[in-house]
Amino acid sequence: MSKRVLLFTTGSPFSRIVRIVLDELCLDYERREEITAPASESRAESTPTLQVPTFWDGDQHLWESGLIVEYLLANYTSPREGNPPLAGSLTRKKSQWQDRLVASSIHTLGTTATIIGQMKWGGTSIENSDYLTVCSEQFPYLLSWLENQIPSLGEGFQPGALSLQDIALGCHLGYILNRPIGIDPKLENFPRVRSLIDSLNERESFNNSPILWWEPGVIGYAGDGVTPVYKND
Numbered sequence: 001m002s003k004r005v006l007l008f009t010t011g012s013p014f015s016r017i018v019r020i021v022l023d024e025l026c027l028d029y030e031r032r033e034e035i036t037a038p039a040s041e042s043r044a045e046s047t048p049t050l051q052v053p054t055f056w057d058g059d060q061h062l063w064e065s066g067l068i069v070e071y072l073l074a075n076y077t078s079p080r081e082g083n084p085p086l087a088g089s090l091t092r093k094k095s096q097w098q099d100r101l102v103a104s105s106i107h108t109l110g111t112t113a114t115i116i117g118q119m120k121w122g123g124t125s126i127e128n129s130d131y132l133t134v135c136s137e138q139f140p141y142l143l144s145w146l147e148n149q150i151p152s153l154g155e156g157f158q159p160g161a162l163s164l165q166d167i168a169l170g171c172h173l174g175y176i177l178n179r180p181i182g183i184d185p186k187l188e189n190f191p192r193v194r195s196l197i198d199s200l201n202e203r204e205s206f207n208n209s210p211i212l213w214w215e216p217g218v219i220g221y222a223g224d225g226v227t228p229v230y231k232n233d
């Protein structure tokens with residue numbers, strides 16, 4: 001068996017997507033978990049993007065969450081039948097460009113949310129940045145568009161399957177809803193998205209990789225694995 005390794009930070013929603021897909025595929029891997037970002041020179045030894053997740057499968061070395069999960073689906077099949085089962089690929093034959101458009105739009109939503117989060121820890125919030133205000137104005141438009149891409153209430157983006165799009169949206173909205181970054185996605189206006197998130201939150205793979213809280217000063221987690229421990233606690 002080739003050795004699989006995932007480098008990730010505790011709070012990263014992009015890394016959580018990969019951890020959930022690895023779990024759905026029942027794949028073991030070495031967890032190289034970092035609580036906060038190390039110095040750039042040290043991160044550059046693993047990836048020129050300086051970002052996580054970064055993944056190794058034997059000699060195959062990958063970064064970019066979307067690419068990693070596509071690689072996983074192309075190379076491994078799920079040994080278990082979840083309800084619904086994990087989709088076999090990112091796109092369906094008859095709607096590949098639409099499926100890619102949904103995936104890319106969710107990626108943009110996640111990128112915007114994590115930028116807002118990072119800026120907030122650095123002291124700049126939406127209220128005092130015109131740039132972040134414009135960024136945050138994406139959310140109602142993107143969510144309204146995504147709501148219309150879910151065919152019916154109680155389904156995901158690809159009815160009958162757990163798609164990579166579902167998993168990514170679940171991770172990014174999990175981050176937005178659980179971190180004090182000043183974004184209210186107003187999910188009450190998007191019932192299909194809300195219902196998808198509720199059902200993902202009951203799924204074993206989502207619960208096995210919970211959303212962890214991170215903000216400056218957090219140095220670890222208590223025995224329950226989810227309550228943050230601060231430097232001066």
Ligand SMILES: N[C@@H](CCC(=O)N[C@@H](CS)C(=O)NCC(=O)O)C(=O)O
Nearest residue numbers: 009012013014037051052053064065
């Ligand atoms: N496009 C990248 C985005 C990844 C990303 O933004 N990662 C953030 C964490 S969520 C990051 O690595 N920030 C620096 C760090 O945490 O060390 C992907 O999809 O993997």
